[in-house]
Amino acid sequence: MKRLTIISLLILAACSGPDMTRYVNVFAGTDGGGHCHPCATTPFGAIQVGPQTGNFGWAYCGGYQWADSLIQGFTQNRISGTGSSELGDLLMMPLTGEPLRDDFSSRFDKATEQGTPGYYSCNLTDYGIRAEVTCTPHVAFHRYTSDGAPIRLMLDLQSAQVGSRKRMYSRVLDASQDWSDSLRVTGYTHSSAWNNRTIYYTIEFNRPYTVAQVLEKRDTAELIPRRVLDFGPSAEPLMVKVSISVSSVEGARGNVEKELPGWDFEKVRKDAKALWNKYLSRIEVEADPEHRRIFYTAMYHLMIHPGNIADVGEEPFYSTLSLWDTFRAAHPLYTILAPEIVPGVVNSFLRYYDAQGFLPIWALGGTDNFGMIGNHSVPVIVDAWMKGFEGLRTEELYAAIHRSLTEDHIKYDWGAYDRCGYFPMDVTTVESVSRTLECGFDDWCAAQMARGLGHDDDAAFFEKRSGYWRNVFDPDYRLMRARDSRGNWDTPFEPFRVGHWKTGGAFTEGNSWQYTWHVLQDPEGLMEAMGGREAFVRKLDSLFVLKGDLGSGETVDVSGLVGQYAHGNEPSHHVIYLYSLAGERDKAADRIRQVWESQYHDGPEGLSGNDDCGQMSAWYIFSALGFYPVNPCGGNYVFGAPQLPRMKVKLPGGKVLTIVAEGFSPEQRRVESVTLNGEPLEGPVITHGQILQGGTLKFKMKR
Numbered sequence: 001m002k003r004l005t006i007i008s009l010l011i012l013a014a015c016s017g018p019d020m021t022r023y024v025n026v027f028a029g030t031d032g033g034g035h036c037h038p039c040a041t042t043p044f045g046a047i048q049v050g051p052q053t054g055n056f057g058w059a060y061c062g063g064y065q066w067a068d069s070l071i072q073g074f075t076q077n078r079i080s081g082t083g084s085s086e087l088g089d090l091l092m093m094p095l096t097g098e099p100l101r102d103d104f105s106s107r108f109d110k111a112t113e114q115g116t117p118g119y120y121s122c123n124l125t126d127y128g129i130r131a132e133v134t135c136t137p138h139v140a141f142h143r144y145t146s147d148g149a150p151i152r153l154m155l156d157l158q159s160a161q162v163g164s165r166k167r168m169y170s171r172v173l174d175a176s177q178d179w180s181d182s183l184r185v186t187g188y189t190h191s192s193a194w195n196n197r198t199i200y201y202t203i204e205f206n207r208p209y210t211v212a213q214v215l216e217k218r219d220t221a222e223l224i225p226r227r228v229l230d231f232g233p234s235a236e237p238l239m240v241k242v243s244i245s246v247s248s249v250e251g252a253r254g255n256v257e258k259e260l261p262g263w264d265f266e267k268v269r270k271d272a273k274a275l276w277n278k279y280l281s282r283i284e285v286e287a288d289p290e291h292r293r294i295f296y297t298a299m300y301h302l303m304i305h306p307g308n309i310a311d312v313g314e315e316p317f318y319s320t321l322s323l324w325d326t327f328r329a330a331h332p333l334y335t336i337l338a339p340e341i342v343p344g345v346v347n348s349f350l351r352y353y354d355a356q357g358f359l360p361i362w363a364l365g366g367t368d369n370f371g372m373i374g375n376h377s378v379p380v381i382v383d384a385w386m387k388g389f390e391g392l393r394t395e396e397l398y399a400a401i402h403r404s405l406t407e408d409h410i411k412y413d414w415g416a417y418d419r420c421g422y423f424p425m426d427v428t429t430v431e432s433v434s435r436t437l438e439c440g441f442d443d444w445c446a447a448q449m450a451r452g453l454g455h456d457d458d459a460a461f462f463e464k465r466s467g468y469w470r471n472v473f474d475p476d477y478r479l480m481r482a483r484d485s486r487g488n489w490d491t492p493f494e495p496f497r498v499g500h501w502k503t504g505g506a507f508t509e510g511n512s513w514q515y516t517w518h519v520l521q522d523p524e525g526l527m528e529a530m531g532g533r534e535a536f537v538r539k540l541d542s543l544f545v546l547k548g549d550l551g552s553g554e555t556v557d558v559s560g561l562v563g564q565y566a567h568g569n570e571p572s573h574h575v576i577y578l579y580s581l582a583g584e585r586d587k588a589a590d591r592i593r594q595v596w597e598s599q600y601h602d603g604p605e606g607l608s609g610n611d612d613c614g615q616m617s618a619w620y621i622f623s624a625l626g627f628y629p630v631n632p633c634g635g636n637y638v639f640g641a642p643q644l645p646r647m648k649v650k651l652p653g654g655k656v657l658t659i660v661a662e663g664f665s666p667e668q669r670r671v672e673s674v675t676l677n678g679e680p681l682e683g684p685v686i687t688h689g690q691i692l693q694g695g696t697l698k699f700k701m702k703r
Helices: 002-015 165-170 249-259 265-280 289-302 330-337 339-356 377-386 394-406 414-420 432-452 456-465 468-472 523-529 533-543 575-581 585-598 615-625 688-693
Strands: 048-052 073-075 091-095 114-116 119-124 129-135 139-146 152-156 172-181 184-192 196-205 210-214 227-230 238-245 283-286 636-639 646-650 656-662 670-676 685-687 695-702
Touching: 048 119, 048 129, 048 139, 091 129, 091 139, 119 265, 129 265, 139 249, 139 265, 184 249, 196 249, 238 249, 265 289, 283 289, 289 330, 289 615, 330 339, 330 377, 330 615, 330 688, 339 377, 339 394, 377 394, 377 432, 394 432, 432 456, 432 468, 468 523, 523 533, 523 575, 533 575, 533 585, 575 585, 575 636, 585 615, 585 670, 615 646, 636 688, 685 688
Parallel strands: 656 695
Antiparallel strands: 048 073, 073 091, 091 152, 114 119, 119 129, 129 139, 139 238, 152 227, 172 184, 184 196, 196 238, 210 227, 283 646, 636 685, 646 656, 670 695
């Protein structure tokens, strides 16, 4: 009762403020490579329920493309903006009469398609059905209204987003369903696609069903045949509630009983909207209509993931953690805008650690798929610890960090790394340079925590490792370059050639020009290695104008190019702000504005690359505010230039930081001076502590 009262008060408080959801375009990033989706969800919730327009292949990692004309059905969970396929569980499709296609898909009326935070609807024109979905944090809620014809429902409990049609049928390893209750279907699916995971579910209907048809299997590996359910004639809409759990069927049933016991669709829709307003209103901006829409859409995308997949009433357990992407800016932004989730996110890492023996790398559906490189749960942990978040299991977390970075596991053999002082290309045959650079940053983070906890020997060890980047820096080219275990440079050197785990090379979704700047922990050292600040700036200037052959490998992730700077992929995100650290704030301001205006839009094509669980959006928000975490661990934010005239950031404890860009215009985009509460800030950074004090951060703008 107490928990329900608190939720009710939060919703009431959110309802009393302005409606920020009207500025969100849930279709932004759904065209091309943004891989976003218009599904109904709640902030940091477990459910993303909405339309599936396609599957099988890179284009459908998000399960939806704006230009498609057919809907295949509605699934209960999804990933927002990534480059790999998973989730998209429990496909259902309402229909009347006989299906027109083997997959039961229907044309839908784009003119009637609607989407707002927490709600999606469209008209399925082939079946004469209005389909609507909303949700609570743990339960998907469907409402299907026909023009009078009886509604049936096709259930495909095997379906999920996968990379190929063959994988669809082979991914399910074990499954069970209970059809004994005419108002409910329960079961579980254990599968292995991008990762190995089990979901338990309960599907409840507002009127009883009969199984009208069990469809023939499409493949011998298909364990769960599709079924068509008949609900008889009725003038009332068909409503369906779907609850998912990673623990048990009982957990799924408990979620719906505690969170959505009734059938009031409109109330659930309003409550979801109110929860979104609670978070979206944490920043108020002055902006023209277009940039206001882009800004609040970025806020929305930022807060879809990670999702708390623990059952209602349990200790939080967060998943969909695309850490290689989100450690850079999304997680530091949560420490400002959503600090209440930070301890739960960090402590969730221990559950993955207990299960697999090392900290999570890319967590999804309650397990790890080990995607990408580095172990970037480490900076997220250390950042929260350095910022003084309470409720962290500090010693347990440090022990997990130490073991994850020193004991061999499925992702890393640390022997060659420590022997050579880098990952040698003849031992680590793909991504060797990128792994050296990314692991070096994790080592630096570990050293900060070790030193703070009094583990001085560990601190010295990790600090030494954090300098390994110097061993793959070629002073002749002044670029990062692979070496073998005997110390020989990779020859011939192709600095423009993109590396990828699929196709080989020394880099991860990037090339030497893009990764050379990936010394987040020691930009001053990188400047020195390049010959000083002036040489560093000249090299940085070249990055934004050079053209080069990216090679014939996997280049789809290297998008949003400005010269060799690739804003559509995360390793480039901090690079512009290095200008500020090198004393060239005007150059930083010019490039920030160029990217801010050219790489983000308010339409379906609104992103130049995968949003990657909010990281692209986090860059936009930080850059609007006027600062960015070049080193995303510890709480120093490097000044750029604000992109809007006035913003108010609501902080913990009722404090407010008002950011004023005095004299701002797109032409007057550079910064002459900065003051905080009237006191000049002469250096290139503002600290987390200064931000949390609130007050007025004033930028005096110039041409």
